[in-house]
Amino acid sequence: MESHDYDLLVIGSGPGGQKAAIAAAKLGKRVAVVERRGMVGGVCTQTGTIPSKTLREAVLYLTGYAMRGLYGESYRVKQDITVQDLLARTHFVIGREVEVIRNQLQRNRVDLLSGAARFLDEHAVEVLGERRGEHQTVTASKIVVATGTKPARPPSVEFDDRRVVDSDGILAMEAIPASMVVVGAGVIGIEYASMFAALGTRVTVVERRPAMLDFCDAEVVESLKFHLRDLAVTFRFGEEVSGVSVSERGTVTTLASGKKIAAETVMYSAGRQGVTEELAVEKAGLEADARGRLKVDEHYRTVVPHIYAVGDVIGFPALAATSMEQGRQAAYHAFGEPAGRSDAALAPYGIYTIPEVSYCGATEAELTERSVPYEVGIARYRELARGQIVGDDYGMLKLLVSPTDHALLGVHVFGTSATELVHVGQAIMGCGGTVDYLVDAVLNYPTLSEAYKVAALDATNKIRALQAFG
Numbered sequence: 001m002e003s004h005d006y007d008l009l010v011i012g013s014g015p016g017g018q019k020a021a022i023a024a025a026k027l028g029k030r031v032a033v034v035e036r037r038g039m040v041g042g043v044c045t046q047t048g049t050i051p052s053k054t055l056r057e058a059v060l061y062l063t064g065y066a067m068r069g070l071y072g073e074s075y076r077v078k079q080d081i082t083v084q085d086l087l088a089r090t091h092f093v094i095g096r097e098v099e100v101i102r103n104q105l106q107r108n109r110v111d112l113l114s115g116a117a118r119f120l121d122e123h124a125v126e127v128l129g130e131r132r133g134e135h136q137t138v139t140a141s142k143i144v145v146a147t148g149t150k151p152a153r154p155p156s157v158e159f160d161d162r163r164v165v166d167s168d169g170i171l172a173m174e175a176i177p178a179s180m181v182v183v184g185a186g187v188i189g190i191e192y193a194s195m196f197a198a199l200g201t202r203v204t205v206v207e208r209r210p211a212m213l214d215f216c217d218a219e220v221v222e223s224l225k226f227h228l229r230d231l232a233v234t235f236r237f238g239e240e241v242s243g244v245s246v247s248e249r250g251t252v253t254t255l256a257s258g259k260k261i262a263a264e265t266v267m268y269s270a271g272r273q274g275v276t277e278e279l280a281v282e283k284a285g286l287e288a289d290a291r292g293r294l295k296v297d298e299h300y301r302t303v304v305p306h307i308y309a310v311g312d313v314i315g316f317p318a319l320a321a322t323s324m325e326q327g328r329q330a331a332y333h334a335f336g337e338p339a340g341r342s343d344a345a346l347a348p349y350g351i352y353t354i355p356e357v358s359y360c361g362a363t364e365a366e367l368t369e370r371s372v373p374y375e376v377g378i379a380r381y382r383e384l385a386r387g388q389i390v391g392d393d394y395g396m397l398k399l400l401v402s403p404t405d406h407a408l409l410g411v412h413v414f415g416t417s418a419t420e421l422v423h424v425g426q427a428i429m430g431c432g433g434t435v436d437y438l439v440d441a442v443l444n445y446p447t448l449s450e451a452y453k454v455a456a457l458d459a460t461n462k463i464r465a466l467q468a469f470g
């Protein structure tokens, strides 16, 4: 180990890279992270999770959307919302987050090397700085690749970062468009579609598949579609974009079916590509697949045992939360530190649409497919005092419960604070708890968490009613 500059070299400072670096530093290892200038914190902090979630918060606040149930449909905090209003908050949060990350790395004595990394061999990496000729070679006994993804850009479409953009380009928009086509109804597409719809943009979502977010609870997705349609979103499912033409007057998106859609802006959110091209992975004995992703084993080891890969560059589930955990697990494994394995089946999903969606555990469709019997318990926010107080009359929490042993099989939440609430159910499932705990528990009042008790009572009442038949 002593012959190398570092015990661990991490390539990429997104959530996966950060946690790998800090975990190794806490084990007393000499660690460095390589990151390009202006990208500290990764896609997560600079162009993905943090900006999109801050933008959403700014949209919710300034449009007064969440309060319209209380004060009426015309309620606004600010009449003419500008891009500057929205982006000011985003830039502020990004700046603060970058400071936090830099500080955490510094106080854990992790070196931050500025530049683009490229493998020279399986232990050596060249770091190319911004200026010509500015480069250094570093060696490490273990390496973690956490280089993430970038938006996939179909070669047939000309992105001009003004009228035809992807989720990176949308953050540099100059004005809020009156109309927009969103290509791809994945999580990114639907999150941005709902933000712009709340701002008053006429949004058309084009999706090749016949449905969206099909991994979520079908009833929740139905409710979400209903809400988005109510915000004037048009869905074109089962339709493929065949081309986009641009002129000074705007864009025209042509679908394979022959339909044409005129809009001020087109936002592509049709998948992402692993960032491995510039890394020269072949020099280290690695090979990326057609989508730029690296293959790993259950310990996040690539085919070269001292090189690990974590985060979006290894593909599904490609979330900030899972990337962080993979980073920590990889570092522990690399240095022989025992680590408990987190149960992937209990990793929650949080979709920051307006309204938001979150779930953990199984869906009804999965349980039906596996012939697992379940009972459903539902709580509607409009019947909760807190639901009334916050003006959410559409939210709901659904529990899927085993009628035999009362185990909690899944939690699905739609509406205010869904992404926070889901963790109560996750904790119960993670600890092998049952719905009976919720039936007997006393919860703060008035809260949205009370939904758990209401839904638990609903489920157990139904189970009891069935048992009456013997």
Ligand SMILES: Cc1cc2nc3c(=O)[nH]c(=O)nc-3n(C[C@H](O)[C@H](O)[C@H](O)COP(=O)(O)OP(=O)(O)OC[C@H]3O[C@@H](n4cnc5c(N)ncnc54)[C@H](O)[C@@H]3O)c2cc1C
Binding pocket: 011, 012, 013, 014, 015, 016, 017, 034, 035, 036, 039, 040, 041, 042, 043, 044, 045, 047, 048, 049, 050, 052, 053, 115, 116, 117, 118, 146, 147, 148, 149, 167, 188, 275, 278, 279, 310, 311, 312, 313, 318, 319, 320, 321, 322, 323, 324, 350, 352
């Ligand atoms: C619009 C959007 C919204 C999202 N919202 C959410 C959300 O709400 N919740 C959630 O959990 N996830 C969300 N995600 C996904 C989340 O951002 C990713 O899962 C997460 O960022 C992946 O982390 P990572 O560690 O793989 O690295 P990334 O964050 O992808 O960062 C990788 C870093 O590696 C650097 N890098 C690449 N190549 C090199 C090189 N050769 N040399 C040096 N550095 C290099 C890049 O510059 C980049 O900074 C969102 C993503 C997008 C795009």
Ligand SMILES: NC(=O)c1ccc[n+]([C@@H]2O[C@H](COP(=O)([O-])OP(=O)(O)OC[C@H]3O[C@@H](n4cnc5c(N)ncnc54)[C@H](O)[C@@H]3O)[C@@H](O)[C@H]2O)c1
Binding pocket: 183, 184, 185, 186, 187, 188, 189, 191, 206, 207, 208, 209, 239, 240, 241, 242, 269, 270, 271, 272, 317, 318, 319, 349, 350, 351, 352
């Ligand atoms: N809240 C969150 O957790 C969150 C938020 C945003 C992103 N993410 C992560 O980022 C990743 C990338 O998200 P994404 O939405 O870009 O990718 P995705 O692959 O999930 O969705 C892309 C969609 O575009 C469709 N599509 C592709 N080409 C098309 C075409 N020509 N015409 C019409 N439709 C087309 C695909 O059928 C697919 O449904 C995901 O893995 C997601 O987990 C997570």
